[in-house]
Amino acid sequence: MPQRAETPAANAGDLLAAYRPGDSFLSSPDGVLHGSGALAVLDRADALSDALADAGPGALALGAVPFDATRPAHLVVPRTVRTAPPLREGAADLAWRALRGAWTLTPDPAPDEHTAAVGRAVKLMAEQPDLRKVVLARRLRLQGDRDIDIPTVLGNLLRRDPDAHVFAVGLPERGAGPRTLIGASPELLVSRRGRDVLSNPLAGSAPRSADPTKDQVNAVGLLTSAKDRHEHAVVVEAVADALAPHCSDLAVPAEPELARTAALWHLSTRITGRLRDPDTPAHALAAALHPTPAVCGTPTGRAFDTIGALEPFDRGFYTGAVGHSDARGDGTWVVTIRCADVTGPDLDLFAGGGIMPESDPEAELAETSAKLRTLLLALGIDRTA
Numbered sequence: 001m002p003q004r005a006e007t008p009a010a011n012a013g014d015l016l017a018a019y020r021p022g023d024s025f026l027s028s029p030d031g032v033l034h035g036s037g038a039l040a041v042l043d044r045a046d047a048l049s050d051a052l053a054d055a056g057p058g059a060l061a062l063g064a065v066p067f068d069a070t071r072p073a074h075l076v077v078p079r080t081v082r083t084a085p086p087l088r089e090g091a092a093d094l095a096w097r098a099l100r101g102a103w104t105l106t107p108d109p110a111p112d113e114h115t116a117a118v119g120r121a122v123k124l125m126a127e128q129p130d131l132r133k134v135v136l137a138r139r140l141r142l143q144g145d146r147d148i149d150i151p152t153v154l155g156n157l158l159r160r161d162p163d164a165h166v167f168a169v170g171l172p173e174r175g176a177g178p179r180t181l182i183g184a185s186p187e188l189l190v191s192r193r194g195r196d197v198l199s200n201p202l203a204g205s206a207p208r209s210a211d212p213t214k215d216q217v218n219a220v221g222l223l224t225s226a227k228d229r230h231e232h233a234v235v236v237e238a239v240a241d242a243l244a245p246h247c248s249d250l251a252v253p254a255e256p257e258l259a260r261t262a263a264l265w266h267l268s269t270r271i272t273g274r275l276r277d278p279d280t281p282a283h284a285l286a287a288a289l290h291p292t293p294a295v296c297g298t299p300t301g302r303a304f305d306t307i308g309a310l311e312p313f314d315r316g317f318y319t320g321a322v323g324h325s326d327a328r329g330d331g332t333w334v335v336t337i338r339c340a341d342v343t344g345p346d347l348d349l350f351a352g353g354g355i356m357p358e359s360d361p362e363a364e365l366a367e368t369s370a371k372l373r374t375l376l377l378a379l380g381i382d383r384t385a
């Protein structure tokens, strides 16, 4: 059966108003997508191209791939797709909507366990210098007193970060009703438009400040920090190496620039290339890149094993990839960060940071707290966790 493309909506707000549990929503600087129903549900990204061919020439699929790419993905070819123009200035028209209710916040692991794990990673890197970087994360469990109103959270995320990749995609259920991955990722893993390929790795972070002078001091401090420049360079090198077999004219800027979200400054590098084989779809490029050292470390296998040994929880879909591909092979996939895994009134929030040999455990903990604020503030929780 072919996918149905509905008349485009006037704006993202109309798509949010139409969102129902189980639907998909993706907003990026290129446009906004809403998918409902399912012509096909797939657990492997390499099955996407065939499923898209079955769904018609204009069809698209969207969904999420977990951090551990050997585990099942959750990808949907929606029955119906509706689009809206990019949000841009329209963000100011989205009303900030408060979520009602009370929350219980439980850090798991506790903050001191996270600093201890960072300390262990630093010691490991000192003992084994070939282990250059490990990304360590922590989880914050939230329990509300009513089911989370997902379109309200998405609207609040968009209002604060209109240029972010704001998403809601379904996940395999765990017996407690619909499960949804929501978030506002600032990090483009890869996009493909015809032969044009773009990746925009981020690594190296500093908190934003409401005081403009302090905000600038933080930004300049980040741009000139040897530790953050090093942490960033490791990611750029890996992204360029992974794209090189697929791209000609690979352009890798020598210096990072600053990127900003409402909560953080990041070091950012825009890497562009021309696809050698026009039949390589966006999701194949995403699979070639994932996991970058922005979410795993260097070398990848050693860093992955170290994460397994030091993080006391399962990352699941956090630090995987979320996005969409269409039947031509074009698409956009982002790194699944600044996100939460939601079931009913329960949310698991996640935040991590790149640990380098020179990392300070308390500073790394503070960085994860700043990252958690993206979701906390969208939920109306103005607390540092």
Ligand SMILES: C=C(O[C@H]1C=CC=C(C(=O)O)[C@@H]1O)C(=O)O
Binding pocket: 135, 137, 187, 202, 203, 204, 205, 266, 293, 294, 295, 337, 338, 350, 351, 352, 353, 354, 371
């Ligand atoms: C792993 C996360 O962020 C990554 C992306 C940007 C900056 C990062 C950093 O400075 O450590 C991380 O590599 C996260 O937000 O959970």
